[in-house]
Amino acid sequence: MAEVEKIKENLVYAKNRLLTNEVMHYCPGCSHGTIHKLIAEVIDEMGMEDKAVGISPVGCGVLAYNYIDCDWAESAHGRACAVATGIKRMAPDKMVFTYQGDGDLAAIGTGETIHACNRGENITIIYINNAIYGMTGGQMSPTTLVGQRTATTPQGRDVNLHGYPFKISEMAAMLDGTCYVTRQAVNSPANVRKAKKALRKAFEKPMKGQGLALIEFVSTCNSGWKMSPVAANQWMEENMFPEYPLGDLKERE
Amino acid sequence: MKKEIKLMKGNEAIAEAAVRAGCDGYFGYPITPQTEVIETLMELRPWETTGMVVVQSESETASINMVYGAAACGHKAMTTSSSPGISLMGEGLSYIAGAELPCVVVNVQRGGPGLGTIQPSQADYFQATKAGGHGDFNMLVLAPNSVQEMYDFVGLGFELAFKYLNPVMILSDGVIGQMMEKVVVGDAVPRLTDEEIVEKYGDWALTGKKNRKRNVVTSLELEPLRQEKVNHKLQAKYQRMREEEVRYETIQCEDADYVMVAYGASARMSAKVVEMAREDGYKVGLLRPITLFPFPTEVLREMRDRVKGFLSVEMSAGQMKEDIQLAVGCDAVVENYGRYGGVVHTPGEIYEGLKEKLISKFE
Numbered sequence: 001m002a003e004v005e006k007i008k009e010n011l012v013y014a015k016n017r018l019l020t021n022e023v024m025h026y027c028p029g030c031s032h033g034t035i036h037k038l039i040a041e042v043i044d045e046m047g048m049e050d051k052a053v054g055i056s057p058v059g060c061g062v063l064a065y066n067y068i069d070c071d072w073a074e075s076a077h078g079r080a081c082a083v084a085t086g087i088k089r090m091a092p093d094k095m096v097f098t099y100q101g102d103g104d105l106a107a108i109g110t111g112e113t114i115h116a117c118n119r120g121e122n123i124t125i126i127y128i129n130n131a132i133y134g135m136t137g138g139q140m141s142p143t144t145l146v147g148q149r150t151a152t153t154p155q156g157r158d159v160n161l162h163g164y165p166f167k168i169s170e171m172a173a174m175l176d177g178t179c180y181v182t183r184q185a186v187n188s189p190a191n192v193r194k195a196k197k198a199l200r201k202a203f204e205k206p207m208k209g210q211g212l213a214l215i216e217f218v219s220t221c222n223s224g225w226k227m228s229p230v231a232a233n234q235w236m237e238e239n240m241f242p243e244y245p246l247g248d249l250k251e252r253e
Numbered sequence: 254m255k256k257e258i259k260l261m262k263g264n265e266a267i268a269e270a271a272v273r274a275g276c277d278g279y280f281g282y283p284i285t286p287q288t289e290v291i292e293t294l295m296e297l298r299p300w301e302t303t304g305m306v307v308v309q310s311e312s313e314t315a316s317i318n319m320v321y322g323a324a325a326c327g328h329k330a331m332t333t334s335s336s337p338g339i340s341l342m343g344e345g346l347s348y349i350a351g352a353e354l355p356c357v358v359v360n361v362q363r364g365g366p367g368l369g370t371i372q373p374s375q376a377d378y379f380q381a382t383k384a385g386g387h388g389d390f391n392m393l394v395l396a397p398n399s400v401q402e403m404y405d406f407v408g409l410g411f412e413l414a415f416k417y418l419n420p421v422m423i424l425s426d427g428v429i430g431q432m433m434e435k436v437v438v439g440d441a442v443p444r445l446t447d448e449e450i451v452e453k454y455g456d457w458a459l460t461g462k463k464n465r466k467r468n469v470v471t472s473l474e475l476e477p478l479r480q481e482k483v484n485h486k487l488q489a490k491y492q493r494m495r496e497e498e499v500r501y502e503t504i505q506c507e508d509a510d511y512v513m514v515a516y517g518a519s520a521r522m523s524a525k526v527v528e529m530a531r532e533d534g535y536k537v538g539l540l541r542p543i544t545l546f547p548f549p550t551e552v553l554r555e556m557r558d559r560v561k562g563f564l565s566v567e568m569s570a571g572q573m574k575e576d577i578q579l580a581v582g583c584d585a586v587v588e589n590y591g592r593y594g595g596v597v598h599t600p601g602e603i604y605e606g607l608k609e610k611l612i613s614k615f616e
Contacts, residue, residue, distance in 0.1 A: 050463035055322070065469045071459040073325045074471035076348050079318035082310070086322025086330065087459060089306045090278055091447075094461060112318070115311040 016040040018049055022066045029229025031219035032060060034186040035128065035195075040068050042200045043095075052095045053087055055080040057104035060134045064099050078109025081116035084123045095207055097124040102143040103133045106168045113168065120177030120211040124202050127169070127214060129244065130221035138224035142166035145243055150224070165243055169216045173250035179211035181249040185218045185241070187233050198248070210253060218244045257438040263403040263430040267333060267359055267423075268293035270407035271305070275442040276357075277328035278306040280319035282338060285371040286427040287361035290333040303444055313338035317345030317358070324354040325470040327450040327458025329411050333359035335427075336377050337368060346420055347386030350487070351472025355414035357407060358392075359423040361430035362568075364595030372595030373427030375517060378572035381424045382546045389484055391491045392422045393498060394545040396516035400434035408439065413498065415454055417490055424545060426568065428518035428597060500543035501552060505531065509538030511611055512556055514577050515566035516542050518597065523566050525600040526607060535612060545573070553580035562586030564611045566603055569593050586614065 018040035026032040043052045052070035056062055058077035065072030075083045080098035088096040098105075105113050105127050116123065132150055133139040139152040143165050147156040173181040180202055184195035195217065202213035218240050222232035261269065268290050271279055281291040291309060299305035306323075310316040316332045323330035334342065339360045349356055360381065364374040381394045393413050395406045403425060410421040445453065447460045459468055474480040504527055506512055511530075515523040520541040530537035540556075542549050553563070563581065565574035571589035578587045590606030592598040598606075 050461045053459050053461070062473060065467075065471065069462070069467055071462050071467050072469045072471075073322060073459060074352075074469070074473050075321070076318060076344055079314065079321075079345070082315040082318035083322035083325070085308070085310075085315075086278065086280065086319035086324075087326055088322075089308060089319070090323045090326040090328045090330075091460070094459075111311060112315050115315065 016044055018044050018069045020067055020069050024067060025063060026060065027223045029220065029222045029232060031130065031186050031217060032128065034192060035126070035217055035219070036064065036067050038186070038192070038196050038199050039126065042196065042203055043068070043070060046200070046203060048095045048203070051093060052097070053091070055083050055087070055096070055098040057098070057100040059101040059104045061099045061101060061128065062135070078104050078107070079112055080104065080109065081112040081121070081123070081125065085116055085119070085121050088121055088123050092122070095124070095203060097126055097203070099126045100128070101134070102127070102129045102131060102141045106142045106166050110168070114171065114175070117172045117175045117212050117214065118177045122206040122209055123212055124206055125212065125214040126199075126202075127216045128219050129216050130219040130224070131165070131240065132221045132224040134221045134224045138221070138226070145239055167244070169214060169249055172214045177211050178214060178250060179205045179253070180213040180251050183216040183218060183244060183246050183249060185236070185246055187220075187236060191246070216244070218246065258435050259438050260433055261400055261436050262289055262433050263400045263425065264289035264361065265293045266400045266404040266436050267407060268297065269438065270404040271331060272297055272299045272303060273439060273441045274408040274411055275303070275329060275444045276305055276331055276407070276411070277444055278308070278319070278323040278330045280308045280310050280316040280323070280330070280332050282310050282313050282316050282334065284313075284335045284338045286363055286373070286430050287333050287335045287359070290359070303441075305444065313341040314345065317342040317349070320356050320358070321345055321349050321352070321354060324349065324356045325352070325459050327447070327454060327460060329444075331357040331359070331407070333361065335361045335363045336365050336374070339377060339380065343386035346392065347388050347390060348472050349420045350386070350390035350392065351388065352470050353418040354420070354470065355411070355418050356420050357410040357414055357423065358420055359425060362424065362426040364593065370595035371427070373518060373568060373597050374593060374595055375426050375519060375568040376570070376572065376593060377424065378545065378567065378569060381422050382548070382576070385422070390487060391494070391546050392420045393417065393494055393547075394422045394424050396424050396543060396545050397429055398517050398520045398541065400429065400432065401436050403429060404436045404438070408442070417494060419490065424517070426517050495547040498544055499547045499549050499551070501549040502541040502543060503552070504539040504541070506538035506540060506556065508536055510536040510561045510615070511564065511607065512538045512540055512560050513564045513566050513607065514540045514542070514553070514573065516545060516573070519566045519568060519591070522598065522600045522603055526604045529600065529604050530607065537607065548576045548580070550576075550580040553577060557581040557585050561615050562588065562611045564607055565589045567591045568597065586611070
């Protein structure tokens with residue numbers, strides 16, 4: 001038996017074909033890799049690779065277009081939902097999704113995000129909330145926890161100076177234009193499976209014309225948090241989940 | 254065939270022309286003095302006829318990024334605004350230029366700086382021709398001086414935007430935007446399908462990666478040596494515009510001792526000043542740049558040895574004057590006249606300015 005066939009016979013898992021062979025720039029242990037994998041798998045399983053158009057943000061996800069094999073536009077910081085609106089309105093048959101972090105989506109892009117939600121654009125927002133600006137080296141973001149130490153809150157986030165953790169998914173759920181708002185995580189095999197189901201729903205519902213779907217992934221940034229990947233996962237479970245509880249916030253037809 | 258003629262405001266002409274030029278998407282935010290553009294489009298309801306999409310956005314920042322997305326699909330996308338709104342679009346314009354996307358952006362200028370006034374102005378010349386946003390880039394800038402040209406330059410703008418894969422700005426002003434004139438309306442151009450877009454403009458657009466490798470529209474190139482190459486490519490394109498796209502009009506410049514240089518509403522009034530001055534025996538001509546970038550540098554250079562001096566007439570403190578001076582050299586006489594901050598000069602005022610600032614130096 002040839003070596004390749006032997007390998008195939010014993011194959012129990014393979015990288016999805018829509019994940020490219022580019023070497024990912026993400027830090028080992030970060031949630032981006034797992035979420036990219038889920039996106040590739042769901043697009044593939046839906047048979048939508050020729051219809052999918054992604055919008056990458058400014059932040060760690062900026063190079064997402066190198067890793068998932070579909071058409072992409074790279075957006076200005078925070079403007080992904082406006083770019084997605086332009087694409088979706090031109091091409092309603094496309095499955096248009098943005099991939100944005102908490103700095104991009106919940107700070108500089110709050111206006112574009114909320115109004116895309118409110119207009120009920122038939123797009124999918126994939127929102128990675130790791131409570132920090134990863135790419136610029138670990139500064140406070142709107143979703144940084146109270147007391148959390150970052151490069152710009154070296155003594156910990158003080159509500160008197162910086163206000164409170166921003167729960168933009170709860171805001172989006174209040175708006176009539178959204179059809180599905182959910183908060184997921186990829187910290188355990190069970191949660192990865194749940195998140196994948198939610199992601200598929202978040203892709204499907206806008207394609208049925210039901211409005212905007214937002215899926216938040218509460219995520220780790222072990223580099224920015226200055227922790228090992230294992231410790232970061234544990235810190236997320238103990239500190240992030242109470243502030244950002246997992247589960248569906250809204251679902252409507 | 255009998256020509257169709259309509260009486261329209263400049264801003265209405267932009268809207269009418271967008272539909273007839275086969276524009277696919279308009280994204281705009283209300284701001285005086287150009288709000289009639291989106292109002293007219295909403296009245297015309299082109300989504301029911303040509304399928305053109307019209308979206309009222311939440312800000313000019315969103316508008317220009319919607320244009321970025323629509324243009325990334327290979328479609329004809331446009332937005333319109335006035336000075337403060339165009340400032341907000343600076344970021345998006347830079348990304349559009351960097352990603353080499355085609356679009357048409359109209360600026361119906363009003364007085365600034367800051368919130369300024371809603372009255373007409375031409376003080377965004379620097380912004381349009383030199384500093385539309387961060388980084389080394391240029392927009393191709395068209396300057397209409399009539400409602401007819403407001404109409405015509407939308408179609409021309411799309412043609413040039415797609416020829417160069419570059420943003421085209423129509424730099425108008427509150428006078429041209431608000432005044433009514435008759436317009437010869439052109440034949441409607443149908444919107445293109447995805448297949449026609451690929452055939453006509455190549456397969457760079459986001460039409461879905463069926464039967465090809467994935468397309469990525471981006472202005473990001475982290476490697477500086479590669480980013481320098483991107484810049485070289487852009488500069489070569491701007492140079493090609495300088496060589497191929499200069500447009501201008503001259504009025505009685507052949508024997509002129511004095512040449513006024515003016516665009517847009519100021520050019521309309523300066524044409525009247527040519528008549529007034531000629532009646533008094535002064536040999537005055539007018540050069541009207543129709544493209545502000547590329548600027549008609551060569552024609553000015555040719556004039557410099559037979560002309561006593563130039564007068565830049567603009568509703569600003571003198572911005573285009575610098576390009577005139579650069580064209581003719583610092584030893585040539587170049588003066589500037591203009592009311593600004595929302596005040597529109599009259600032909601009589603321009604004529605007095607011409608005599609005082611230029612003619613009196615020589616006669």
